[in-house]
Amino acid sequence: GAVVSQHPSRVICKSGTSVKIECRSLDFQATTMFWYRQFPKQSLMLMATSNEGSKATYEQGVEKDKFLINHASLTLSTLTVTSAHPEDSSFYICSARWQGAAGELFFGEGSRLTVL
Amino acid sequence: DAKTTQPTSMDCAEGRAANLPCNHSTISGNEYVYWYRQIHSQGPQYIIHGLKNNETNEMASLIITEDRKSSTLILPHATLRDTAVYYCIVRLPLDSWGKLQFGAGTQVVVTP
Numbered sequence: 001g002a003v004v005s006q007h008p009s010r011v012i013c014k015s016g017t018s019v020k021i022e023c024r025s026l027d028f029q030a031t032t033m034f035w036y037r038q039f040p041k042q043s044l045m046l047m048a049t050s051n052e053g054s055k056a057t058y059e060q061g062v063e064k065d066k067f068l069i070n071h072a073s074l075t076l077s078t079l080t081v082t083s084a085h086p087e088d089s090s091f092y093i094c095s096a097r098w099q100g101a102a103g104e105l106f107f108g109e110g111s112r113l114t115v116l
Numbered sequence: 117d118a119k120t121t122q123p124t125s126m127d128c129a130e131g132r133a134a135n136l137p138c139n140h141s142t143i144s145g146n147e148y149v150y151w152y153r154q155i156h157s158q159g160p161q162y163i164i165h166g167l168k169n170n171e172t173n174e175m176a177s178l179i180i181t182e183d184r185k186s187s188t189l190i191l192p193h194a195t196l197r198d199t200a201v202y203y204c205i206v207r208l209p210l211d212s213w214g215k216l217q218f219g220a221g222t223q224v225v226v227t228p
Contacts, residue, residue, distance in 0.1 A: 004159075006159075034215065034216065036218075043201075043203075043218045043219060043220050043221060044154075044160070044218040045218075046215060046216070046217055046218075049215060091157070093159045093160070095159075095160075095216070104150070104162045104165065105162065105216055106162065107152075107159035107160045107161070107162075108159050109158060109159050110157065110158060110159045112157070
């Protein structure tokens with residue numbers, strides 16, 4: 001099956017700093033990637049859709065200037081949490097759409113961000 | 117995308133079949149039924165999907181009612197590693213604007 005890798009898996013940062021999370025499709029090209037956020041004991045919430053070579057589309061209520069998404073290549077999308085605050089602490093998960101026969105989405109392992 | 121209704125939680129004995137129901141009474145004709153699961157602190161894992169016909173793969177079986185208003189995911193021989201939150205999602209085909217929105221899911225606990 002298709003593999004999606006996220007890095008880092010865990011990150012701790014100070015309030016006010018910026019953190020970049022990478023999402024890579026290892027063995028396939030993904031023209032579309034999705035970013036989710038998950039708080040403890042809650043379901044995944046879609047943040048934005050990232051299309052290679054174009055601007056990301058953000059879901060309602062998600063600040064595009066705070067969560068910068070770049071999808072510069074067919075195998076890499078990045079999410080940068082700018083000026084992080086403790087309330088940004090969460091589990092961030094990316095997924096990539098495989099263009100194979102089923103076209104299902106494959107998910108990364110997730111990145112746990114803790115802002116002190 | 118159509119909304120789904122799942123039980124909040126289910127317990128299942130190891131080695132027995134686990135039958136996970138999902139109601140999607142507002143599903144439209146071209147929407148698929150997808151199942152994913154999420155083991156604690158991991159990303160979701162694709163399990164199976166279907167449109168009208170029943171489907172089976174190495175992980176599970178998907179039974180969709182004739183009117184497509186509900187479906188059941190069957191894990192034939194549950195193991196402790198199947199403990200996870202299971203999400204039933206209905207969505208448009210992937211060649212369209214295929215966003216995946218997650219509901220609350222069913223917390224399945226497999227016990228020895």
